[in-house]
Amino acid sequence: MAADRRVWDGDASRVVARTTDGEIGILPGHAPLLGVLVEGEIRISGEGADVVATIDGGFLSVDHDRVTIVAETARVGAGSEN
Structure with missing residues (x-):
């Protein structure tokens, strides 16, 4: 989810983030986990479907x-479906 919109919603078998x-x-x-994200995918x-989004952090x-x-x-x- 970006600050102003939802990018993807659904069931997932895996999420990978940095x-x-x-x-x-x-x-x-x-x-349970709470993490700070850095710029990346x-x-x-x-x-x-696989979804790849680039973020600036979060x-x-x-x-x-x-x-x-x-x-x-x-x-x-x-290459993403959404």
């Missing part, structure tokens, strides 16, 4: 099998 502590992969059942593997929250990403800007890259 935090201030390094790259992290999130799978179903991941422990967010990769989401979803229902038959925050990531994982809780109860739900991942929420909030970024000031998000640009959906080539």
